[in-house]
Amino acid sequence: MNKLTLGKYHILVVVAVLAATVVLLSCRQSKQENVKSSADKARENVVSWMESMKLEYPGYQPAEFGELTPRYNKSNITFHLYNLIEQERSKPSPSKRAIDSLENLLRDNPGELLGYSITHKYNVKDISGEIRQVESLFLLDTLLRVITVLDADAYDQIMDEELFFRPESKDSTL
Secondary structure: OHHHHHHHHHHHHHHHHHHHHHHHHHHHHHHHHHOHHHHHHHHHHHHHHHHHHHHHHOOOEEEEEOOOOEEEEOOOOHHHHHHHHHHHHHHHOOOOEEEEHHHHHHOOOOOOEEEEEEEEEEEEEOOOOOOOEEEEEEEOOOOOOOEEEHHHHHHHHHHOOOOOHHHOOOOOOO
């Protein structure tokens, strides 16, 4: 090859590498934009479920959502860690280092994931046609599907209930 064609060849290679880099970077950015958080998926599933239940929730309009909270079935390790933390806190001079260490272990070993809960405020029409705001507690399975809906006041009563989170069991009605 002579100098002129060798120079053109190098320019073409550089241009091709730059073009490939631009394409790869643009694909990577579009993938990141399409990734949804678990909370976003849960909100979408709740809205979709509510819209599918038009007879029960006439005139449904979403207002706001609370935080998506994971629910765990506590294991023997979890109970033991809770007890150790409480024992340390009840001492006359508790060790902050020991409590922090135990809490870190508890955070790393929360137990078996049962599902999630999320509160949701929404507007519906009542029998007289007036719009009123309602708040409900939605229990979701591990795939973020709606399992049941409770009054928001029931939030503290179901913290560890396994019953609501097992739709995939043999006796499921789904």
